[in-house]
Amino acid sequence: MELSSVLAQIDSLKQEADSLLPVKPEFERVFWEKFRLEFNYNSNHMEGNTLTYGQTKLLLLFDRTTGDNKGREIEEMKAHDVALKMITDISSDPETALTEKLIREINEIILVRPFYNNAITPDRQPTKKLITPGAYKKEPNHVLLPDGSMFYYASPEETPTLMGDLIEWYNQSKKTIHPVRLAALMHYKLVRIHPFDDSNGRTTRLIMNFILMQNGYAPLVIESKKKDDYLAALNKADVGSIDSFEEYIAEVSVRWQGLYLKALKGEKIEEAGDFDKEVELLKRDLSKPEEVEIKKSKAIVEQILFSSIYPLLEKIHEYLKKLDPFFFENKIMSSGNNFNLTFYDIVKIKSHHQRVVSLLMGTSQFGVNFLHTGLIKSGKREFGYSTRVSIICKDYHYRIEINDEKAPTIKKKYNQQITLEEMEIVADELAKKEFTEIKKQIEASK
Numbered sequence: 001m002e003l004s005s006v007l008a009q010i011d012s013l014k015q016e017a018d019s020l021l022p023v024k025p026e027f028e029r030v031f032w033e034k035f036r037l038e039f040n041y042n043s044n045h046m047e048g049n050t051l052t053y054g055q056t057k058l059l060l061l062f063d064r065t066t067g068d069n070k071g072r073e074i075e076e077m078k079a080h081d082v083a084l085k086m087i088t089d090i091s092s093d094p095e096t097a098l099t100e101k102l103i104r105e106i107n108e109i110i111l112v113r114p115f116y117n118n119a120i121t122p123d124r125q126p127t128k129k130l131i132t133p134g135a136y137k138k139e140p141n142h143v144l145l146p147d148g149s150m151f152y153y154a155s156p157e158e159t160p161t162l163m164g165d166l167i168e169w170y171n172q173s174k175k176t177i178h179p180v181r182l183a184a185l186m187h188y189k190l191v192r193i194h195p196f197d198d199s200n201g202r203t204t205r206l207i208m209n210f211i212l213m214q215n216g217y218a219p220l221v222i223e224s225k226k227k228d229d230y231l232a233a234l235n236k237a238d239v240g241s242i243d244s245f246e247e248y249i250a251e252v253s254v255r256w257q258g259l260y261l262k263a264l265k266g267e268k269i270e271e272a273g274d275f276d277k278e279v280e281l282l283k284r285d286l287s288k289p290e291e292v293e294i295k296k297s298k299a300i301v302e303q304i305l306f307s308s309i310y311p312l313l314e315k316i317h318e319y320l321k322k323l324d325p326f327f328f329e330n331k332i333m334s335s336g337n338n339f340n341l342t343f344y345d346i347v348k349i350k351s352h353h354q355r356v357v358s359l360l361m362g363t364s365q366f367g368v369n370f371l372h373t374g375l376i377k378s379g380k381r382e383f384g385y386s387t388r389v390s391i392i393c394k395d396y397h398y399r400i401e402i403n404d405e406k407a408p409t410i411k412k413k414y415n416q417q418i419t420l421e422e423m424e425i426v427a428d429e430l431a432k433k434e435f436t437e438i439k440k441q442i443e444a445s446k
Contacts, residue, residue, distance in 0.1 A: 108134025
């Protein structure tokens, strides 16, 4: 099938899906749960991670697993999930730019911390190499192929310039190239540079999905069982047939765009093999391994931020902004040691999430103030109302404190997320308290 025909099919599926929005939240949730599990499992499994699909699901949904898988494999899977949550979240903002900084941050999140890995010297001798997350390679990372030949990526000296050129190409091309083609080309160009010492494939597939989602297309999963087809398409591109790789990505996109449409219609999207995966999951879940306390780490803090803290702040803002019409001004201020921002939504915090992580990894707390100033109806321009939310991360738990004696402190272990119900209870209570004060001030001014 020609590329133009495949792209037309994808656009047709997308247009039909767009026409159904908004839909019941549970319909979308079915798709995103399937995508999250499939993407984390397949992208990591392709790079040699030995966690099974059932172990992946057990880990991501319940934060535990079984078997004797190496600690680093479990750490990688959880960190990859954090990176996926981040790009899913930021891709919803069309103003979020794809930059070298973002690409490096994704690689840093995936790799978690520095470690040593096996490598081959230029004269083909085995050695050990220090892997630094988020840093461009300082030594060649060429690959020794099964036939004994060497496959050459960009040199360390070329990499910074090539990455700058790549971002410039992307910015020039994003207005003229179909988003699915753009995602495929960005994938190929980035993996061909191979800018990092490790996790180039996972980083690249996350960037590809960032481009798709930011343009309103369903993300896609390259299955590890079809790794040979994936590599064959990349090899064809290496010898000049870039169209072959674009067609391969487009064909995978058709499948996932179709699954997304089915989910929005409320149709079943389970596939052959899903039942076996669920059986495996239940068997492992019934083993009920003892819960191990999780200690604070950068990856854990980032996971909690994207799974619980940011959603809580967004829910509080959602409730409090209903009161905006009563005031002349509304704003949000975040604060911490040498960290102060003023803005009008939570997106700004997320764009500075590495600084937030640094604060929470230290002894500092991170605070967010929701401010209303100048009560319109009462004539009390000087009246203002502030709701402060403080986040504290201790060694084995995190805590949310609010400057309201009636609002309960939320305290959770790192394997516990704040539930949607808890978020709504807190947000509703805070909004009602402020609304009561508004009515009191207006009544007093009569």
